[in-house]
Amino acid sequence: MKKVAVFGKPGSGKSTLSKKLASETGIALYQLDSMLYQKNGEQVSHESFEARHDEILASESWILDGMGLLGSFNKRLEAADTLVYVELPYSTSYWLVTKRLLKGLFIKPEGWPDGSSVLKGSVQSYKFLKLSPKFWNDKFLKRLEAMSENKNVYVIRSVKELNEFVRVNVELEKRTLGKKSI
DSSP, rough: EEEEEEEESSSSSHHHHHHHHHHHOOEEEEEHHHHHHHHHSSSSOOOHHHHHHHHTTTOEEEEEEEOOOOHHHHHHHHSSEEEEEEEEOOHHHHHHHHHHHHHHHHHHOOOOOTOOOHHHHHHHHHHHHGGGGSSSSSSHHHHHHHHTTTEEEEEOSSSHHHHHHHHHHHHHHHHHHHTOOO
C-alpha cells in the first residue's frame, strides 16, 4: 500500500478516511478538490491540475482522495497499487452531504477547498449524486473487479466498514510486512 486512490460518491466519508489512512501510514495525502480549486473557490486550469496530478503519480507514494477530472481519474486507477471505492447506499450519501452542509455552516468540512462555499459545493454534491448512477454502476464495479488481479481493491459498502477500514487494513498490512522482513 504505497499508491492509494480513494474515490466514490460525494459525502461518502472519503476525506475523513483518507486523512486517517495518511496519519496511520505516514503516506502523503493529496485532496483533489483542494488541487482543483483556488483559494477563491474558482477552478484552476485543466493543464495546471493535470501537471500537478502527474507529478504526484510519478512520486514514490501517495494517497489521492476524490475524483478530480475524469482523465486524471483513469490515470490514477492505473497508477495506484490500492483502490478504495466508497460505495455507500445513496440514502446514506444524501444524508452525509446534508450533515456536512449543516456542520459546514460552523466548521469547514474535512478536505474542503479553502475559499469554497459549502452551500454551493453541497448543491453541486446533490446534483452529482443524482447523476452518479450513470458512472458508479455495475459496469464500473466489473472494471474494478478486473483490476483486482494486480491491485488491492476494496469496496466499502457501509458506514461500519468505513469506520473500521483503516484499523483493519493498516494493521493487516503491518503484520504482513513484518512477516516478510523476518
